[in-house]
Amino acid sequence: MVAEEHVINENMNKSDIKARIEKLREEIERHNYAYHVLDASDISDAVFDNLKNELVKLENANPEFITPTSPSQRVGGQPLDKFEKTKHSSPMMSIYDVFEETELKDWENQLKKILIEAGILAKLDYYAELKMDGLAMSLIYKNGEFVRGATRGDGKIGENVTNNLRTIKAIPLKIRQPKIEELEKIGLNEQQSVNVLQKISEGEIEVRGEAIMPLSVFEKLNKQALADNKAILANPRNAAAGSIRQLDSRVTASRQLDFYVYDIITDFGLLNHEAEHKLAGLLGFKVLTQNKYCHDLTEAIKFHHHWEKSRQSVGFDCDGCVIVVNNLGYWPKLGIVGKGPRYMRAYKFAAPQAVTKLKEVVWQVGRTGVLTPTAILEPVKLQGVTIGRTTLHNYDEIKRLDIKLGDTVIVERAGDVIPKIIGFLKDLRTGQEKIIELPKFCPVCGSKTELKAGEVAVRCLNKNCYAVKMRGLRHWVSKGAANIEGLGPKILEQLWQAGLIKDIADLYTLKKDDLLSLEGFREKSVNNLLVSVAAKKEMSLAKFIYALGIRHVGEETAISLQDYLVGVASANNITINIPTDILKVINYQKVEDFFEIDDVGEVVAKSIFKWFKSEEHISLLKKLDSVKIKILVNKDNQNLVLKGISFVLTGSFESLSRNEAKDKIRLLGGQASESVSKKTDYLVAGHEAGSKLAKALKLGVKILTEQDFLKMIGL
Ligand SMILES: [Zn+2]
CATH class of the missing domain: 1.10.150.20 (5' to 3' exonuclease, C-terminal subdomain)
Known part of the structure; x- marks a missing residue:
């Protein structure tokens, strides 16, 4: 269930770990309360998930610290006193999260094992749904009329918010009467169809779904709030939750919530979950049109990948897909584990944020002598890339963020933009954090630094500091030297500014993940670069x-x-x-x-x-x-067959480059010069040899073809 590869500091001793666990619990409880009770959380879901994951990891590694009151041991959400409480007909469960494809495959293997042991498995197919980020609701209809709507609450007992739900236009106050043909079309037999119609006219029907605030509404309300100088809504889910738990239904009505059904609790003897969605549609409820039947898990994974890329287009907040075993007959066999069913998983989209620890800040000197800080982080996975460092731009940015060494920081990466630190969690401070100091001496050359009054930048006073280092690096990678392709001045500059290279040796320890965190570096260009460096050792x-x-x-x-x-x-x-x-x-x-x-x-x-x-x-x-x-x-000096012989190369060759030819000559003890003189022993003439050939002929220098030359050097 753990998403991010959050590396727990191995240097932590038991008392540090205990202190960290306690801090995490306080922080999680504080946000739980803010989120579920006050509907006003100030951190993102991704950050919250990260904190929970870290707590679970620490507790799993140190089980002696687990207590029954730890937030890891319970489901969040308590009913508020201001609404009448109502008991659910069956628990409203949570859905277990998975974050990686491999976890999903493990899940399927586990399902298959259980079903095979029960002697019933033919094949697993799935129903894939978008996971709406709103508020789960139970709706009850008696004799076809909406009589009660309740929040999830703690799963067993929720709050009766019927009056507020009546204001949501997407919730029908009366259930639609489907035609028999419509029911037959979605696979119901005559008996089942009659059963549905009967329950509508004289019986009870329960459906469950999600109340959400569309993004367009969320933006419109916040625009208005800004204009009216009122507090803005934190995010669409908090806004939806806050709207539903209003004591005044008129406020709820003004919030223009939407509602989609994803489950029919009443048993109509349907065979699969897909049919439940279709039936909900026929009964007059909104169901997500994006949802899709999937023949196998691969198709469900494709569904996830597609919507992970296109989630902006759905018009509401959506943080993953729910993948459900389609065959309802399997559900009782697969059962419930703890607080959620085994027959479905929420496959979350990669989160744009993660939390990690700020380990160190390193400074790098720039073209103008200005020192730039780079944050060194405990490596953390963010949208599939491990982030170990990120720029802090300048000292003002450090002051603005108010971060210290050892802080738990929030890292964000939106799309292809390079990751950045956007803040830290103050309540997780232990008092051991250290202030980030401006360097007194240049970390590159050791000269004194200077911070001029009124300037944000600290400079190295050695005017040649940057130039000397960059010249050295450029020379090292140049053609006549180590000859590393793909390391032009701009790239070197970028690597330097990111603090990845301080000297030529650092070129050989560049890491894929570090390079991927730089702007403009893609998988392919990173691989090419690493290969060309490794090839020139x-x-x-x-x-x-x-x-x-x-x-x-x-x-x-x-x-x-x-x-x-x-x-x-x-x-x-x-x-x-x-x-x-x-x-x-x-x-x-x-x-x-x-x-x-x-x-x-x-x-x-x-x-x-x-x-x-x-x-x-x-x-x-x-x-x-x-x-x-x-x-x-x-x-072996005897191998220096070209010792004392001087060559000039001209034109282009077929089997090797001019530089390679020069290398061969030198390796065998010969000399390779640029210009033809009387001292030249041989001119090796390739295609389109020009003035050098003319001069050699004039001076009577011996001319070799490429073939002659290759023979001479034993190739
Ligand atoms: Zn310097």
């Missing part, structure tokens, strides 16, 4: 060194450095497989040793040396180890 040592973006180290210098380091490594029996292996090699070196490397002078050598000795970079290399970046080194 291996690179040559030269590429890796180049990709680090060390000052003065270009592609060619990186290759020289690679050759040199590989030599030192093999002389000292070190294998280079992972990023920190480079540190082992460099530890054998003095900065002067680097002077002798081709392309490397004193300035470059110092820059390289400084880079690898910095604490910040050493921890970055460790982090790259931990995300499983692999370095490919041609340990």
Whole structure:
């Protein structure tokens, strides 16, 4: 029955859990009262359900804390004193909720098992209905006339609100007399038809249904209330409930409620639930036209999915579907469990809100140096996506929401809009919550921050903070470096602003759910991105060194450095497989040793040396180890078949890209340059080779076709 994968903090000890349970109970009771008795709840059903679910989970995991007075142990709703009480002919039951398809399938399996054991199952078919979000009512007709209408109350005893219900136009004061042919058309035999007609003229008929306030009426009344400076109605269901429990029927009449029947309690010997709906229609009641007979559960699930998308179009609040075993003969076999029948389930639509805990707030520096806060949440499922973080925009937003670390917050996601925190539950505070502080130092570069008087934004005082970090990230993913597709500047910027990446290593730990919480990211683009990142975890040592973006180290210098380091490594029996292996090699070196490397002078050598000795970079290399970046080194120098040979590539190739060809050349010890000179050994000419080919011919450089080249590198 539990909807949201609300992760209960594992760090909570028993006394914390007990305190949380007690807080939850108080909060639930307060809302129960506000909702059922005062008809004035200030939180959404989704939030209320979340709180109940959390309580049930905590109680199930810690049964010693269950008490008979816990709200989990009873059905809400007490009759008010202002109306006469009336006992229901049979209990008005609740419907058990399911939230996932799998739960529904489990339910069907359970039904089948029971029916098979009773030796009666042929096949299960269903009747699928929209679940109206209103007030359940029982209507009783004597000799065809409406004599009594009652609220559900506690299920056994409700309130007599007959006079108010008389004002609802959709409730017939007299039952319609159907024609025999009409009854036969919906499957009644002669005996049954006569029985129906008899009960209408001299007997008692009970139907049950839902009183609702149409959304159009709700909006109209609230518009009027605003204009008159009166209190507005919280939501259509509260409004319907409040309207029905008016002492003055004229007020009820002014509220223009609607009413739909979904059950006939009187036994007419009908065979299935669908026929009950049709009969209700023939008797003059409104029944939902959207409801549908379903041959099997798959069809019922389709019905749910369809209306989950189209629920806006029905004109009233609707929070799910009711899926009912159609064959009435099975009902007694399936029976009642606790407070609800086993033969139906309410399959709820995904709620737009959930509650979870605010764990932490992280700050990220932006283009202009402004620090932006991101909320880190205990992961919670919201409309099928697990939400673990969401932006808080700025410090003013934190102040406006008045949230603290450790608060139980309400997260909302409407449609494709990114989820946001819209508030928190004050009564669930324990006193342990911490104020969210403005950072005194930049979390990215460690420089001091500043909050100018009259400004909402706190800034990093290091002007280059953002630029340096972004440049590093862009360089890492670029073609000559790690070459990760799908990570253009805009996407990097977005990931950065969301606080998902602080350095290059974070690119390899991006999570699907985090990406899905970003604007514009869909399942497919997220998968593509994750695949292209994962595919680029291996690179040559030269590429890796180049990709680090060390000052003065270009592609060619990186290759020289690679050759040199590989030599030192093999002389000292070190294998280079992972990023920190480079540190082992460099530890054998003095900065002067680097002077002798081709392309490397004193300035470059110092820059390289400084880079690898910095604490910040050493921890970055460790982090790259931990995300499983692999370095490919041609340990065997004999494999460097292209050592000392220089190539220039021109035109396009069929079997590999130009960059791939360059990689091959470098991996085999060769050099790949951009421009043709006398020093060039070979020009590899692809399709549509242009000026480079002309120049090579002029200089007498040897020309290779793509085929020649592939042969040369052993492909
Ligand atoms: Zn900074």
